[in-house]
Amino acid sequence: MEKDSKIYVAGHRGLVGSAILRRLQAAGFTRLLTRTRSQLDLRDQAAVDAFFAAERPDYVFLAAAKVGGILANATYPAAFIYDNLEIQNHVIHAAYRYGTQKLLFLGSSCIYPRLAPQPLKEEYLLTGPLEETNQWYAIAKIAGIKMVQAYRRQYGFRGISLMPTNLYGPGDNFDLQTSHVLPALLRKFHEAKVDAAPRVVVWGTGAPRREFLHVDDLADAALFLMEHYDGEEIINVGVGEDLTIRELAELIKEVVGYRGDIVFDTSKPDGTPRKLLDVSRLHQLGWRAKIPLREGLAQTYAWYLEHQAEG
Secondary structure, X not given: OOOOOEXXXXXXXXXXXXXXHHHHHHOOOOEEEOOOOOOOOOOOXXXXXXXXXXHOOOEEEEOOOOOOOHHHHHHOHHHHHHHHHHHHHHHHHXXXXXXXXXXXXXXXXXXXXXXXXXXXXXXXXXXXXXXXXHHHHXXXXXXXXXXXXXXXXXXXXXXXXXXXXXXXXXOOXXXXXOOOHHHHHHHXXXXXXXXXXXXXXEEOOOOOEEOXXXXXXXXXXHXXXXXXXXXXXXXXXXXXXXXXXXXHHXXXXXXXXXXXXXXXXXXXXXXXXXXXXXXXXXXXXXXXXXXXXXXXXXXXXXXXXXXXXXX
């Protein structure tokens, strides 16, 4: 990519899109295209076509998606599959039609089978049943991966697909009804600290293991891969290390400075037992994560404290 290439970041207000935008700006790219949802609804094919016809971006980072945790996925399965299919279908097809040189599609580690061997290798895709709680989102993302591959095979369209692990960082969603586990726990522990509550209740047994990647690391990997990778195969993006939800809760408790107890509500679902990505393919390409979890948590908590008044 040249510094004056026209680059469209779809979903620039979200956790991932905002981080990619920051990374591109820091790297000196000067022609960055963004549209808010009110300006361009990516579920509207005619609107997406009109945008691409007018702007003709050279590169596209497709970070727009409907996302959420276990509760949101269980509550809105139709929205999770419909919205995500519409968004990616329209953007990928329009990018191909209107001459985009290269597109990067953001998938998710939830595409892998629920009980696949750990750590998760890229070739495990479609080798077993998905986790039921987020299968609608996963199936949409798998369709996006296959669409990118199909357009490469049939049209020679240069699309690549990244599979990030669990993400966190500035700009995360801290709504307890729709957020993922890490921001939800940060908020729970903060509110318990402010209220001097004797305990914090955490969903599940605390036994599942999760890997967490700072979103600024993901953005750095996205730029690296856009510039250095051009293959059909998906690429996992993670840190290559995980911890239990119990260990995460203890770490967040420490970062927040909460002094009460942690109680696990075992009547609530755990989700997938373990999700650790094999990142050897990414390491071989020359990229590794840089931000340690404790440091990233402290930074994210500081961001939350600064922005919590916004809702």
